Amino acid sequence: MAHTARPIPPAVLRVLRERDDAGRAMAPVIDEEGGAPLRCCLRRSAPGEHIALVSYAPLRRWAARTGVEPGAYDEQGPVFIHPEECAGPDGDGHPFPGGRRTVRRYSADGHILGGRLVAGVEELDDAFAEAFADPEVALVHVRAVEYGCFLFEVRRD
Structure with missing residues (x-):
């Protein structure tokens, strides 16, 4: 993978x-079926x-670190995390393979x-290369098409 x-x-x-990021307290549950995309360990x-x-506003958090104002692009949405600290990602490659992504x-x-719809993991590297070929692009967010959730x-490396 060309980008991390x-x-x-x-x-x-x-x-x-x-x-x-919506001001709510965390409410842990047991995932009986499994398969939830955990954003803490990918x-x-x-x-x-x-x-x-939990509700997470990724662009808001990035903007606060970089001192910019994202305006109307400041979104928050649901993400799954572990309710306690975890080891983080344990592998290389693309997390959450399969499915269409934006x-x-x-x-x-x-x-x-702008953005690009990709049909699977095999197209992600091309989408990243295309995005970062534009010197104006600072970062990209990968989202699930079905729910629009931040993944x-x-x-830039």
């Missing part, structure tokens, strides 16, 4: 476990694993520059 998929950073996870949950669904491109000032972030 970034999970939600551990410092942000600590905050989300106390109060999420893998799917196992049956019987403890997980939590690759949204953002500028250094936090505004959307992971990729920045």
Whole structure:
């Protein structure tokens, strides 16, 4: 993979476990079936694993670190995380293979520059290369098409 998929950073996870980006307290559950895409470690949950669904605003968090104002592009949405600290990603490659994805491109000032629909993992590297060929692109967000959920972030290496 030409670019690295970034999970939600551990410092942000600590905050989300106390109060999420919508101001709600975390409510852990047992995932009976498994398969939830965990954004803390970029893998799917196992049956019987403890997980939590929290609201996360990835662009807002990035903008706060970089000192920009994303304006109307500041979105928040649901993400699954472990309710306690975990080891983070344990592998290389693309997380959450399979399914259609959108690759949204953002500028250094936090505004959307466009996007691309990809049909599977094999197209992600091409979408990243296309995005980062544009010098205006600072980062991309990969989202699931079915629910629009944020999956992971990729920045220039």
